[in-house]
Amino acid sequence: MGDNGWRTMPAQISLDTINAVAQALKKLYNTQQRPFSVILHGGEPLLLGKNKLRNIVELLRDALPLDCPLGIQTNGILITEEILDFCYKTRTTISVSLDGPQQINDSSRIGHDGKGTFDRVIKGIETLKNHRESAFLYSGLLAVVDPTSNPSEVYNFFKTLCPPSINFLHRDGNHVNLPVGKSTLTSTEYGEWFAQLLDVYLADPEPLRIKFLDDLIKLVLSDKKIEREPDLAEHGVLIIDTDGSIAKNDTLKSSFDGADRFSEKWSVLTDDLNAVLCSKEFVEYHLSQQPSSLICRKCSELHTCAGGMALHRWHPENGYDNPSVYCADQKFLIKTVRDRLREIQSSL
Secondary structure: OOOOHHHHOOOOOOHHHHHHHHHHHHHHHHHHOOOOOEEEOOOOHHHHOHHHHHHHHHHHHHHOOOOOOEEEEEOOOOOOHHHHHHHHHOOEEEEEEOOOOHHHHOOOOEOOOOOEOHHHHHHHHHHHHHOOOHHHHEEEEEEEOOOOOOHHHHHHHHHHOOOOOEEEEOOOOOOOOOOOOOOOOOOOHHHHHHHHHHHHHHHOOOOOOEHHHHHHHHHHHHOOOOOOOOOOOOOOOOEEOOOOEEEOOHHHHHOOOOOOOOOOOOEOOOOOHHHHHOOHHHHHHHHHOOOOOHHHHOOOOHHHHOOOOHHHHOEOOOEOOOOOOOHHHHHHHHHHHHHHHHHHHHHO
């Protein structure tokens, strides 16, 4: 969506840089005395090769205690027994990106050879599932929604893979560039897709764990009347790029070129992470994740939807001071969840 930051970045992170990352994270943990998660993603982390990847996860684990989870988000193609062995040794979990059955996945996930990646991803998932320590290693699947697909078909396919959990992601988009498959701001293609998925999920006596639906159901069931402004988006996110530079949540890249960049050119090679987190600019960025639009602040569903992700609120005229482009979808889905829960309650 217009981001060109990758053009100036090294294709791979160097060991010198990852050593600086490990030491910076160790110092941060010792300073704040609170655990945080570290996720390797990209790109494709396994393209580092087994030896370099092993060095990286060993450096990170040596620097951080076990209450700081380490994880790898991968397309799964390059998973091997050897990689899984040292991931288990360093207590590093694996999550695999797969969008659905072959025709859905291969419509957008294409290898450099121009061919779909489905068969190779499935082979990697099978290697992961069959590993003797898969119960720890296999953290789940991550799928990007195709609103033109059949939710029942997608759900039943994923059940055959027996993942411990699955999370579905909305596609990137904003008020200028609507997400693929969404016709207007008031249309509900994604809300209807998730509503159909919800019905399949609720009808299954042994359902998959679907984080997005589970969280939404819990929020609807709590249905608290909050007298104060809710504490939304309380998780701080920093990205460390392959050159060691420190950036904002990389989902913001879809807003405009450079949207994920701080004005200060911080780097783990020269700057203290705690100083970055305490800076005025980081605080402003952190607060920008909370919904600022008056429409959202007055909405009765704010406690349930939290205003959506910042990248979905972008408009060049007023930044992130807008409802999410998925506002109509969220309202449709939340209403459906409430209706289904009432139906279940009345049948008891």
